[in-house]
Each structure stands twice: as C-alpha cells, then as structure tokens.
Amino acid sequence: MYDSRYGFGNKFSRVMDDGRGVNGYDFDYHADDISEISFHLSSNNSYFLQGVKCSLLKLQQQYGNIALEHTTSDGSARSALLISEMMREKKSRTLMVVIASTALLNILSLSMEQRYRDRVVFISTNECCTSLLTQIVDSPNTTWARRDKFIPKGTLAALSNREKRVCYYLFRGYTPKMIGAILGINIKTVSSHRVSVMKKIGCTNKIGLYKTLRVYYGTSVEG
Incomplete structure (x- = not known):
C-alpha cells in the first residue's frame, strides 16, 4: 500500500x-x-x-x-x-x-x-x-x-437540479439530443431548460452561457 x-x-x-x-x-x-x-x-x-x-x-x-x-x-x-x-x-x-x-x-x-x-x-x-x-x-x-x-455554487446554485445537469452536459459538449436521451426528456425540454438557465444567470446568448460554464467548471473537469 x-x-x-x-x-x-x-x-x-x-x-x-x-x-x-x-x-x-x-x-x-x-x-x-x-x-x-x-x-x-x-x-x-x-x-x-x-x-x-x-x-x-x-x-x-x-x-x-x-x-x-x-x-x-x-x-x-x-x-x-x-x-x-x-x-x-x-x-x-x-x-x-x-x-x-x-x-x-x-x-x-x-x-x-x-x-x-x-x-x-x-x-x-x-x-x-x-x-x-x-x-x-x-x-x-x-x-x-x-x-x-x-457541489454547485455561486450563480449556478440557484438553478434546479435538472438545470444543473443540463449545464454540465452542455459544458462537456453533449448535444441537446444526447442530453435528452440521458435525462429521459425530449429536445424541446432540453432547450427550455437552457433558455431558463440563461435568464437566471443573465446570459443573452449561447456564447455567454458557455463562457459562464467554462468559468464555473474550469477548462477541464477531468482528473
């Protein structure tokens, strides 16, 4: 040992x-x-x-x-x-x-x-x-x-558990279709969660959302 x-x-x-x-x-x-x-x-x-x-x-x-x-x-x-x-x-x-x-x-x-x-x-x-x-x-x-x-903290802490999971999978590069399959929901629901997240954290577009996720999770979560 x-x-x-x-x-x-x-x-x-x-x-x-x-x-x-x-x-x-x-x-x-x-x-x-x-x-x-x-x-x-x-x-x-x-x-x-x-x-x-x-x-x-x-x-x-x-x-x-x-x-x-x-x-x-x-x-x-x-x-x-x-x-x-x-x-x-x-x-x-x-x-x-x-x-x-x-x-x-x-x-x-x-x-x-x-x-x-x-x-x-x-x-x-x-x-x-x-x-x-x-x-x-x-x-x-x-x-x-x-x-x-x-444990999720900061701005993302206000999100629901489902929204946090969608955020993480988006950060990892999963497509809405893949996320829907993993969570057992349809693509429209995934998109709705993404829109809800953007409103809650004050992002006006997808680029802003991904920048926020990179700041939160870091450049990589492997290790």
Missing part, C-alpha cells in the same frame, strides 16, 4: 497532528452517530484499486468498532448510475465515501439529492491517500468540508 506504484506517491507521510485536518483538509463535526462506512472505488486503474483496498483492510483491523465495506466500478459514465442508486439505498447511519475522478464526482454532485449530502463524502482519485482514509475512519461522525468543491 505504501508503494508509489499504487498512485499515492509520498502523500502517506504528510499527516497533521491537530486531529482536525489532513494535508490542509478540514473536517466539520456532525452530531449523528455513524455505525458503518461504505467506500466505493471507481477507477480503471487496478493498482490504485488494490492499493486502496489494502489500506481499507488495514483500517478494518485497526478499527474493529465500526463496520467497513467497499465496492468498485470501472470509472465509466455508467458508474454514476450505479453510485447514485447506492447512495439512495444506504441506511441513515451509514457514511458513503466515493473515490472517483473529478469528472465523475461532478456528475454525481449534480444528480445527488440534498437529503443525501450529509451522508456522502467525495474524494478525487488524485487526492486520495491513506491519511485521508484514516481520518475518515477515525472520526466517522464528521463530514469532509472539502467535498463542497464538487
């Missing part, structure tokens, strides 16, 4: 000793008791998956007072449907930790209902390390504050 071939490099050694943060990440206390932590690893990198699973096995041996489980998927767009379903099925005292690419986490954040956000922690694969996993298992009654980086 400590071998850099798993993709974690030297991140394992950088742990803060104040009990509140790791590598600059802050943990915000949440009062309800967590009795189980469910990790979902979404990646097509077998070395990375094996490394995380080895870490979780060691943590399970160290922390016998809390149940740990893990599942995996290949990191494809189809994984979003699987993970979304898992989030809805988790019991109230279960914390779900999703480790995936930034692109997949962005998709999940747009489709996740507000009531599930207290029980879900997002970690991008390029930021995952043993110190973060240990912090979560050691203090399961916390939520990882940095997960907010994947």
Whole structure:
C-alpha cells in the first residue's frame, strides 16, 4: 500500500497532528452517530484499486468498532448510475465515501439529492491517500468540508437540479439530443431548460452561457 506504484506517491507521510485536518483538509463535526462506512472505488486503474483496498483492510483491523465495506466500478459514465442508486439505498447511519475522478464526482454532485449530502463524502482519485482514509475512519461522525468543491455554487446554485445537469452536459459538449436521451426528456425540454438557465444567470446568448460554464467548471473537469 505504501508503494508509489499504487498512485499515492509520498502523500502517506504528510499527516497533521491537530486531529482536525489532513494535508490542509478540514473536517466539520456532525452530531449523528455513524455505525458503518461504505467506500466505493471507481477507477480503471487496478493498482490504485488494490492499493486502496489494502489500506481499507488495514483500517478494518485497526478499527474493529465500526463496520467497513467497499465496492468498485470501472470509472465509466455508467458508474454514476450505479453510485447514485447506492447512495439512495444506504441506511441513515451509514457514511458513503466515493473515490472517483473529478469528472465523475461532478456528475454525481449534480444528480445527488440534498437529503443525501450529509451522508456522502467525495474524494478525487488524485487526492486520495491513506491519511485521508484514516481520518475518515477515525472520526466517522464528521463530514469532509472539502467535498463542497464538487457541489454547485455561486450563480449556478440557484438553478434546479435538472438545470444543473443540463449545464454540465452542455459544458462537456453533449448535444441537446444526447442530453435528452440521458435525462429521459425530449429536445424541446432540453432547450427550455437552457433558455431558463440563461435568464437566471443573465446570459443573452449561447456564447455567454458557455463562457459562464467554462468559468464555473474550469477548462477541464477531468482528473
């Protein structure tokens, strides 16, 4: 697990000793008791998956007072449907930790209902390390504050969940026909959502909309 071939490099050694943060990440206390932590690893990198699973096995041996489980998927767009379903099925005292690419986490954040956000922690694969996993298992009654980086904010926060999803797919280059097929709506409805978004964020044309999306999401969401 400590071998850099798993993709974690030297991140394992950088742990803060104040009990509140790791590598600059802050943990915000949440009062309800967590009795189980469910990790979902979404990646097509077998070395990375094996490394995380080895870490979780060691943590399970160290922390016998809390149940740990893990599942995996290949990191494809189809994984979003699987993970979304898992989030809805988790019991109230279960914390779900999703480790995936930034692109997949962005998709999940747009489709996740507000009531599930207290029980879900997002970690991008390029930021995952043993110190973060240990912090979560050691203090399961916390939520990882940095997960907010994947939650829509700013001007786009006023949009409905459906509008946010349409925005993300437009940013990724999907055509209205493709978006309609993904969301199960017709092309006219997709266009209506786009017009509604433009009115809400003050864009008078499509060029302005795409510029806003690029500012919000950045030049790329891969990673």
